[in-house]
Each structure stands twice: as C-alpha cells, then as structure tokens.
Amino acid sequence: MNLKIGVYMVMAVTLIAGGSLLVAKGKDAVSQAENRKQGTLEAEQKIMLYDKSPGTIVQVNKAMGEAVQKGELLFKVKSAGGTEEDVLAPETGQMSKIVVKPGDQITQGMPVAMIQKSAYYTDLYVQESEIQKLAINQGVKVHFPYLDHPDQVHGVVASVAAAPQFANLRMTRERGQADLSMLLVRISVDASPDLLPGMTAEVNLDDLAD
Structure with a gap:
C-alpha cells in the first residue's frame, strides 16, 4: 500500500512540474488556444x-x-x-x-x-502582450479550419488599431491579475475559389517569428 501511495505521489509531482513548465513556456492548452485568433472572413x-x-x-x-x-x-x-x-x-x-x-x-x-x-479581409483581436509579433505589411498564414479540406492562404497585416478596443476581463480580481488590453488587427487575405464571406478564418500567433 505504501509503495502504491509513493508511486501516485511521484506521478502527481511529475504532472504538476510538467504542467508548470508548459505554462511557463506558454505551451499549455489555454495559452495555445489564446494564440489561435479567429475572425470572420469579410469581403x-x-x-x-x-x-x-x-x-x-x-x-x-x-x-x-x-x-x-x-x-x-x-x-x-x-x-x-x-x-x-x-x-x-x-x-x-x-x-x-x-x-x-x-x-x-x-x-x-x-x-x-x-x-x-475580390479582396477579402478578417478582423482579429490580439492581446497587447502579443501585438509585438505583428507589423504592418507582414505576411501571415491564414487557416480555414472548417473547410472539408482545411485550406491555408497568404495574408498580410493591413492595419493595427492605435488604441485598445476593449479590455478582456480576467476571471479573478487578485492582485497582479490586470485586465488584458485587446487591439484590433485587420488581415488582408488573397482571394481563392474555395473561400466565401462568412467563413471562419484563423491565425496562429505561434506560427509567427518572435
């Protein structure tokens, strides 16, 4: 029994340590989801x-x-x-x-x-802490995850709002848990026969060079 408890404790410590390391590196599931920005394709x-x-x-x-x-x-x-x-x-x-x-x-x-x-665009809201990854005229990969055959096209950062559009309130109000300022980024997208206005467009900030 003591051996089994010891094994469980080692596993728990390992999982906690691994999770903490992923969070520190920004590779946990929550961080990865936050870095995938989705918007609606517009014409x-x-x-x-x-x-x-x-x-x-x-x-x-x-x-x-x-x-x-x-x-x-x-x-x-x-x-x-x-x-x-x-x-x-x-x-x-x-x-x-x-x-x-x-x-x-x-x-x-x-x-x-x-x-x-014939030109398309999508508007994305990006956290202030991530906005330095984007620059005007920078090329980006734009994914369309809900197509029958997920497509990827070339996009270009057309504009970045000069002022935050809104604050994304955190779930807690603990000290140091400041609101996140969000900025509006417009991505111009190359036209493609497979694309239609209203489709979900996605940009993964992890694909961009830091």
Whole structure:
C-alpha cells in the first residue's frame, strides 16, 4: 500500500512540474488556444454613387451576382438634354446589389449599385502582450479550419488599431491579475475559389517569428 501511495505521489509531482513548465513556456492548452485568433472572413463592398447629370436609366448591363471588371459599362443614362452618359464599374468584383432599373429617374449622389470587391479581409483581436509579433505589411498564414479540406492562404497585416478596443476581463480580481488590453488587427487575405464571406478564418500567433 505504501509503495502504491509513493508511486501516485511521484506521478502527481511529475504532472504538476510538467504542467508548470508548459505554462511557463506558454505551451499549455489555454495559452495555445489564446494564440489561435479567429475572425470572420469579410469581403470589401464598394457603393456606387451616380456622379453625372440628372437623367433616366435607359440600360442596365449587369445582373446581381455577375462578375464585373473595372471600367466595364454598367449603366446608360439619358440626360434631360438628350445626351447619353455611360456609368462604368469603379472596381473589379461582383455585383452584389443593383438599386435602379430602366426608367428610373436619378440625380447626382444617388446610389445605383454595390460591388463586392475580390479582396477579402478578417478582423482579429490580439492581446497587447502579443501585438509585438505583428507589423504592418507582414505576411501571415491564414487557416480555414472548417473547410472539408482545411485550406491555408497568404495574408498580410493591413492595419493595427492605435488604441485598445476593449479590455478582456480576467476571471479573478487578485492582485497582479490586470485586465488584458485587446487591439484590433485587420488581415488582408488573397482571394481563392474555395473561400466565401462568412467563413471562419484563423491565425496562429505561434506560427509567427518572435
């Protein structure tokens, strides 16, 4: 019995020591989870505002969901003076919304459509203690863990907020357990046929060089 108790004590001491070492190195499960930052993949949207003479929509060249190229003809407008104005796509992307139709009267400043750009991004909140791992224009690996075949694409740090966005309150209020300041980091992501807005994007800070 005494031998069995002794074995249990040795095992307990070993586990505690090993766990303490992992925590000190930041390799425990909690630390690893905190270093995996997740956000939602978003697509940039461009609202098109009509900037020419007032007139009437006489032609709509695109439908919702269709791809467009920058400079491509989207609408024709007949002005009050009888001349026709061409409305061209300001960005390459996809028509995500069209708010006018032939026969509509439009004036300068009215929205006519929305284009979903081909560029994606994700916003992540990073602890102040980890922010030094990231720099503007730094390349990062962005994972998409919930795809049928988990994908990884190249991303770039586009911006880091100058001021903390919020404080992530700790579970205890013991001395030395200060609140963690979180900063907003935007990662630009290369477009890929497998990616869609709304997907979960993940960046593992442990993959970055210290």
